[in-house]
Amino acid sequence: MESGEGLRSRPQALKSIRTKTADKGRLEDAKDNSELVEEEPLSPSARLFHEPNFNVYIIAIMGCKTKIHEDVVRANLNHTLLKHPRFSSLQVEDDKGDMKWVRTKVDLDKHIRVPDLNPDMESGDQFVEDYVYNLSKTAIDRSQQPLWDLHLLNVKTSDAEAVGIFRIHHSLGDGTSLISLLLACTRKITDPAALPTVPVKKKKEKSSNPLWLSRCFIWLWWIFRLFWHTVVDVFMFIATAMFLKDTETPLKGPPGVEFTPRRIVHRTVSLDDIKLVKNAMDMTVNDVALGITQAGLSRYLNRKYGNNLPKNIRLRSTLLINIRTSAGIQAFADMMENDTKAKWGNWIGYILLPFSIALRDDDPLDYVRQAKATVDRKKHSFEALYTFSISEFILKTLGIKRASALSHRIITHTTMCFSNLVGPLEEIGYYGHPMAYLAPSCYGQPHALMINFQSYINKMTIVLSVDEGTIPHPRELCDDIVHSLELIKNAVIAKGLVKESHNTNGTCSENSNSIIT
Template sequence: MSLLLACTRKASHPDSLPTVPSHYSRRPPAPKRLHARVFTLLLWLWAFLILTWNTLVDVVCFTATSIFLKDTPTPLMGSQGVEQRPKRIVHRSVSLDDIKDVKNAMHCTINDVLVGVTSAGLSRYLSRRQEQNSNDDDKNKKKKKELPSNLRLRSTLLVNIRPAPGIHALAELMEGRDDGTKWGNLIGYIILPFEIFNHKDPLDYVRRGKAIADRKKNSLEAIFTYKSAELIVKCLGIKAAAKLCHRMLTHTTLSFSNMVGPVEEIEFFGHPLVYLAPSAYGHPQALTIHFQSYMNMMKIVLAVDDKVISDPHQLLVDFAESLKIIREAIPARS
């Protein structure tokens, strides 16, 4: 994304690079209440213990997933050979201001809100599919209508494990001025679970999303996956690393991504960009979800396998409706 934006300029000032928020995913700083050094030391020790424990649990989960631990079969799960089939890409815009309203009211980050909205949207979609399937068997209708409480649905999420080089640094590098910035990505990936259930309080989706995101932030899982992949490539070759990556993707349900974009309209070689809608294909999953911000919009982009998800536009509606319901639940509780 930094490379793409380094090739663009502001529509209002053709000589200026785009402006990207630097605190997109940071939570507002909490007021400091503990000033004593002993309490600070205890807090650091507690944080280290949590980081160590979370990393250990994530490494065990990662290893188990690469060997045998699979997600629960759902209407979103891809079948064998899904990576060889074409993908259908659809997208829809929602208001970034609505997401920011939820963020401010819940004292969390935009990423936390998007995790909650995704959980709510997937729950709505799977509930509908469950009801449709129940129509074929009226005898077990009540039993089938409710989603299983132990449903396991996880996504693979790529994580940048170094500070982003920045748009200005890449622009200078393309002009031939070497300031130490290097090309390429330095990424690991984590397994991000989505809880599927029907909440009476819509804000519970955001609360659970925040808890899941906080849990993953206090872990070195991304660094572990990067280092382990690097070690496998050196010792066993690229084919072994690719096979491991393939198994991880086939044992999970979807891929998830959230990227921050410019806050103003930009031009690409004099051509204004109406929207940004990134996506991907060729991986062994039937569903890929991208969230991409641009100006005052958030674009939801889905890449789906038509044979698995025949109604992707309905899934987009479920995401938009989930955000609307969560946004409308704020005034009564703020």
């Protein structure tokens, strides 16, 4: 299946990326069509995503409740997304090998794909899943256009009337900023002039301890623990770069897995169920998401090991943290409407998050307690800041190749990627098209497994991006995570931590229709 014109096989595209001659020809062609304005160079992290082993693309799958009108999308893109300099700039490599952003005129015919579809196809779900799978085999030709495209599939699936697929090269920005930018292009269904409401983290109230000596002791202890945790985390980062590898399990991909296509599936569960556990155990949504993921991974691996799960499995997730805080939806909307400035770019540090792999059938709540303890410990550390500084130092002193090798080694010595993104609190429309769900993911990463959580209104979408050679049945893993939420929720109710009158009907659907199949 062709994913659209202008696409080529990934190995061919990677070869093109490294050819300076193509850049020179592209500049000459662009000069004939538009005025080019040279801007700032690519950040080191953005440049890293052009290395062959880090050619990562972000995929945002948007399910819509109505058919998608191409003319409406085209008209609105000109007034929103194309005003962002990254989405209307070429990435040009000069004679010295440095890459810079250069503004150019965008031809939407090269960016919007609307394939002719058979209205009588047997399964719309399978078609969409296969379309994304085939899309992950390709790369956007950097010599022709800015590195993004949008695929509009007017095909009915089990949970949407049509599907839009945004594909964006990771060099354009980090995942959080790109999803925020996408949401800045949406509006509330109830108020078409209003931006979506996205919850923000509440600041904890300061303790009113009147004893000065007690406050001083607590402050010193806090500083000592912060210092100690940072030292330990940086040591583990260096050890991982040198020799410390995760246990070889059925979830860990082989060398070269970054070049394989990805099967992306998703499942939507009730956010109210997650909040039920969160409130009952005085935790965060992220704690619960990590807890049910730990439980699901443990169930999956136990089955793969023939119900004889080994002890002391080392399984870690690499969290790529943008140390430059995202500007937020309002700032991005103002930038597109009023040409204002907003923080942008890939300034990425690493956090190595260990997962506790064990069977805890006696008390499933231990999965969530363990996850909270791990997260609280990681929050009290400057791990991301120092790992970013180490990577920057290596890049500036030893060059992009060595920095790329370090990053690749860190990631391949761990097992998976994990992220949890907060979405709108109310129903939104993408250029007037009501959205049913949002499912973000990636391909091109040196992991065989990536798990993303994305909230939207009262739902949570769990998205898996897998290498089928490593994880041939990703729906089974999806089922394990969903079933783990059900077990943990039932355990909370059984222990009397919440009132049993809580509505639990239909909250964790086991219906396979909620997966793109």
